[in-house]
Amino acid sequence: MSFQLICFYAFAAITVGAALAVIAVRNPVHAALCLVLTFFSTACTWLLADAEFLAIMLVLVYVGAVMVLFLFVVMMLNLDLDPLREGFVRALPVGLAVAVVMLVEMLALIGVRTLQVAPPADPAVTAHLSNVRWLATALFSNYMLPFEVAALILTVAIVAAIPLVLRRRSDVRLQDPARQVRVQARDRLRIVKMAAVKAAAKPESTTP
Amino acid sequence: MNWIIDAYHWCATNFPTLTMAISLLLFPLLPVIIAVAMYVWWERKIIGWMHVRMGPNKVGPFGLAQTFADVFKLLFKEIVYPTSANKKLFLLAPLWALVPSLAAWAVIPIGPHQAWSDANAGLLFLLAMTSMGVYGIILAGWASNSRYAMLGAMRSAAQVVSYEIAMGFSLVGVLVLAGSLNLSEIVNAQAGRFGLFSWFWLPLLPMFVIYFVSGVAETNRSPFDVAEGESEIVAGFHVEYAGAPFAVFFLTEYANMILISFLAPILFLGGWLSPFPASWGILGAPGWWWLIAKAFFFATVYLWFRASFPRYRYDQIMRLGWKVFIPIALAWVFVAGCLKYAGLAGADV
Known part of the structure; x- marks a missing residue:
């Protein structure tokens, strides 16, 4: 071994x-x-x-x-x-059916592989390419269309998922970073020019 | 001393595979752990100088042994388990954070094809390992059975997952130009006619910035350290940890920072290539010292960030990641493709 x-x-x-x-x-x-x-x-x-x-x-x-x-x-x-476990017995027949179907499928797959006289050689090795490079070449040349279709389906799924959870609330106070950045000092702060005034001499502390 | 060497020879002759495996494991780990200790000292020193303080200066020459003293103090402390914490996961969490961050070092090359694993999919391996680290934080937060820890874990998980996307996209730019996922090949692809200006930082300048800032966010460091924001949630996910498990979290954080500091030069600044023309003799020769010097620079920038910037507000962190970095990175993937197609940048320029 x-x-x-x-x-x-x-x-x-x-x-x-x-x-x-x-x-x-x-x-x-x-x-x-x-x-x-x-x-x-x-x-x-x-x-x-x-x-x-x-x-x-x-x-x-x-x-x-x-x-x-x-x-x-x-x-x-x-x-x-x-x-969640309480429905175990009720769901058991469905679960068993799914399990049996999956088992048959797997056995069929293994059967097909063993029926082949010799398993096909690793295409990446025969092409003298690294695994990643071979996969990329195959995906983006021979299987371009299926790949794009899969990408499109996933994008549609994402777009569909967002409206499902998107809820607009009117009672939240949001900040607009662009407006915060645009703020100038003079919008917030007014500098007043005043003539210097000499303070009158304070009387020596008479109050406690 | 001799008996250690004799014992090693005995092991190597009798159990060659096992000895090989153990030394393969030990060799990358010991330098990383020593580097972490030195890095912590350097952080305290440099932040001290920035604050016009001395920094650690009592233990050993220049305070160099300070970190080791701290580590031993932590190791001898009691491990406190919070009431009704999940004890198994409480102890598993720091390990789950540490192991991926050390495993990632396996593919870091210090010279052409000089890595423990010169894997073809090295870059992907790195991404996979760094994405595993977040489990440690989440588990620590949950297993501690503490509200502060849970809040820290929530913040950290959202932040790490968000910034991983931006980081991933900035790496896509690198691999479009390099045409390889192997880290050595990526560095070799940067060795062009224009020396310093053939490196990927120039054609991928926005991605370079995005990569490093995302790296800081990924490691939960200041100014992105809301996961442990002391002023709000005490210490975040590791608030309940003491002693050795806390030391493990500490080690993980600094090992991850050093990892990001090594990756930034490897991916964008020509790794071990020299910034000077080859005719300059020893200064122009490529070598591991260049990689170390560049990594040291980025590691220091980390500390500089910490001393300079106030902490980001949480919603601003999310906005920066999702609304600024990801769109810019996506657009620049397209630009990188065009540059490569036009022959203006990439492996043969």
Whole structure:
């Protein structure tokens, strides 16, 4: 067994264990952290498969950004999971059905891969390019249209999400930084020229 | 002394992989930790001078051992757990902040392809690691079970996530011009005909500014240190920490500052390249000392910021990140693309 294979089994075991913990632990914050661990060890298995770009992107986007916000929401809401667990039995058949479909799909995928006489060689290696460069070339030349369509869909999703949460409040006092910057000293402060006046000599303290 | 070397040889002959792994881990870490100690001393000294004070001057020559004295003081202090804090996460938080900030050093080159990991996706790795650090802060805030800590964590998370976008875009400009994600290749791409003026700071001047200011915001340093704003929330996310865990947070913050100070020259100021023409002999030769000198400059600028600027108001921080930096960086990605296409800047100019 090579060192890479040992690493793969270790990371895969951590992935599976962490994924199970996500749905098993009672504390929602712990569950979110287990999800982070799942993502991270998945990224490690991808690294072992020479997919360094995808692996680092998984960490950067999902661990570094999405899960931070997710964890944050979980912390702020202070979720109580027990009421959520009450529907467990009722939702079980649906969950099982989805799980079976996913299992069949995965098995089909593995079956197709094993039916191929030899797995296709890593295209990045055959082209003598780094993983990132090969992926970029493929994405921005052969798959330009699908890439642009995906970008457009995501933009539409962002634009759609903003009006959903946008609410205009009329009772808040907002500052306009441009106006603040434009303010001149003479708008705020009036300097009055006065002739110097000699103060009258004070009488020696007569009052206490 | 000899028995240490003998023990090392014994380990190296019997467990070569393990020894290799441990020394690979230790070698980048020890210099970083020593550098952090020196940096803290330098900060206190330089801010002292700016305030017309002496700074630390009692422990050791010029007060150099002051930081070590402080570290040992912290290590021997009791770790106080707040009431009903989540103890496991309370202890995990500082480690979760520290480990990514040290792991990021793996890809920092000090010479052409002289890095612990000369990874092709080095820049992405750096971004991924620095984006992991925010977990430490959020977890510290939540696990402390303190309102001040939670407020500090909230501020910090929003700030770090926002400025990461601006920072990411400014790095896009660099990699458009360099045509590579490998940090050594990025520096090599800056070695052009015009010496100092071929470096990326000139074609990417707005991005250079955005990068460094975002870097200051990412490390939660003054003037962006609302995450620990003493006047409002005492010390922010680490208000409940004492002793060794606090020392770990301290170490993380300064290691991150040094990391940003190293990255700014690598990405924009030609890394180990010399600012002088090659005909100037030793002054014109590239070398690690140039990188260290440039990094030292940025590290000092950090301290200068701290002594000079008042703290930003929170809504102004958000406005600066989202409404100023991100649009400028987005526009400059386009400009960088045009410059590269026209052959005015980039790897072969």
